[in-house]
Amino acid sequence: MTSFAAAIEPAASPRLAAVALLAHTLAAAAPWLARVDVPLALLLTLAAIAGFALSLRRLPGRHCALAAIDLDAKGGCRARLSRSPQWLRAELGPGSRAYESLAVVDIRVGHRRYGWVLPRAALAPNEFRRLKARIRFS
Numbered sequence: 001m002t003s004f005a006a007a008i009e010p011a012a013s014p015r016l017a018a019v020a021l022l023a024h025t026l027a028a029a030a031p032w033l034a035r036v037d038v039p040l041a042l043l044l045t046l047a048a049i050a051g052f053a054l055s056l057r058r059l060p061g062r063h064c065a066l067a068a069i070d071l072d073a074k075g076g077c078r079a080r081l082s083r084s085p086q087w088l089r090a091e092l093g094p095g096s097r098a099y100e101s102l103a104v105v106d107i108r109v110g111h112r113r114y115g116w117v118l119p120r121a122a123l124a125p126n127e128f129r130r131l132k133a134r135i136r137f138s
Helices: 014-033 038-056 125-137
Strands: 006-008 066-071 077-081 087-092 102-109 112-119
Touching: 006 125, 014 038, 014 112, 066 087, 066 102, 066 112, 066 125, 077 102, 102 125
Parallel strands: none
Antiparallel strands: 006 066, 066 077, 077 087, 087 102, 102 112
16 A cells, blocks of 8 residues: 655744743633632642643644654554654554644654644645645545
């Protein structure tokens, strides 16, 4: 079976990071605005802050552990982590989704899972189309 090959090394997306920061800031402020009891409000605020740290790890840039992926035409997948120059065998996970202007990529390298939330602007148009096609047909 032939598939859509793509070499993906996305650019950082500060606009998407700003949207994530705004959403998590609103989530952190919501318990205080709703006048929830102080211990519960504090717990929910800390959860929103921890959620932002986890969300930031999925956005392309220097804080993300995943640096690049290479999808070949035969259905294979390789990933390069940000702290390593070598390519590792990987597979596209079932959590990958393709939307009109956004792609959510779930990559499994060994027993670990990595991922990206990629807006259309993070990739060249051809790469973004190939990635979306690969996600939809896998």
